[in-house]
Amino acid sequence: TQLLEQSPQFLSIQxxxxxxxxxxxxxxxxxxxxxxxxxxxxxxxxxTVVTGGEVKKLKRLTFQFGDARKDSSLHITAAQPGxxxxxxxxxxxxxGSQGNLIFGKGTKLSVKP
Amino acid sequence: xxxxxxxPKFQVLKTGQSMTLQCAQDMNHxxxxxxxQDPGMGLRLxxxxxxxxxxxxxxxxxGYNVSRLNKREFSLRLESAAPSQTSVYFCASSxxxxxxxxxxxxxxxxxxxx
Numbered sequence: 001t002q003l004l005e006q007s008p009q010f011l012s013i014q015x016x017x018x019x020x021x022x023x024x025x026x027x028x029x030x031x032x033x034x035x036x037x038x039x040x041x042x043x044x045x046x047x048t049v050v051t052g053g054e055v056k057k058l059k060r061l062t063f064q065f066g067d068a069r070k071d072s073s074l075h076i077t078a079a080q081p082g083x084x085x086x087x088x089x090x091x092x093x094x095x096g097s098q099g100n101l102i103f104g105k106g107t108k109l110s111v112k113p
Numbered sequence: 114x115x116x117x118x119x120x121p122k123f124q125v126l127k128t129g130q131s132m133t134l135q136c137a138q139d140m141n142h143x144x145x146x147x148x149x150q151d152p153g154m155g156l157r158l159x160x161x162x163x164x165x166x167x168x169x170x171x172x173x174x175x176g177y178n179v180s181r182l183n184k185r186e187f188s189l190r191l192e193s194a195a196p197s198q199t200s201v202y203f204c205a206s207s208x209x210x211x212x213x214x215x216x217x218x219x220x221x222x223x224x225x226x227x
Contacts, residue, residue: 033215041216042117042203043156088156092214100146100171101216105155 003027004091006074012110015076021107023089024071030073030092033101034066037086079111115139117219119204125225126194134189134222136204144207144214145187146171147179149200150221156203162187194226 005024013019023032031050035043047056049065051073056063060083062075076083086108090101119137128133138145147159158171164180173199178190187206202222204211207214 040220042205042220043213043216044218048215090156090216100158100161101214103155103156 004089004102006087006089006104006107008107008109009105010110011057012112013079015080015111015113017111018075018077019079019109020073020075021087021109022071022073023091023104025091026070027091027093028069030069032069032092033090034063034074035088035090037088037106038084043086043088055063079084079109081113085109086111117204117206117217119202119219119222121222124218125221125227126191127227128195130194131190131192133191134202134204134224135186136185136188136219138204138206138217139185140206140217141184142206142208142217143184145181146205146206146207146216147177147187147189148203149173149198150203151200154158159189159202194224196226198224199223199226213215 007022017090031048033048034046036046036056037043052067052069054065060077064073086106088106092101115185120135142182143164144174146161148156150156157173159173159177160171160179162168165184168181205216207216
């Protein structure tokens, strides 16, 4: 069974701090996605990374796909209370059923004002 | 354009009761999915439908059945609910976007089985 391990599991920081969350696997993925989920809502897609070594920026969020396509990181600069939520990574493996994703267990981020 | 809608939003069942969770999408997507989300377990795939007329088991299908009624609608049925099925259930849909499937989720159904 392919697994995506996310760390840390929980993160509580003050507004204005920087943070990085990680998503690691022993398996190679054709693409990796990051979702954010707010309490009482479904996950919302933030980004898809496709190429090994790829870096994508979304305002204060920077996403990186590892060179070997086995891991990814999400870096948030100057975190704000609005960044609070559960961050999920999800990978699509080569040869898998179309559209099927493997999800990590998530990193729960709390940003205090 | 409502995206993915789910009904009901909350449900309490007694052990042994049955119910159907409804899901509809208005994005003309071919693929639809049912997940459950439990604390510390992440999202686990129950069933999926790659296209209208087809359904397949995911990681945790036991105790559930599905119906892809048409391209828009994908329902999940619990025939005899058990406390282990207490969870938050999410429906999602996807279409090929730039060669990678991006999933759109509904708001979830919070189910408690007593």
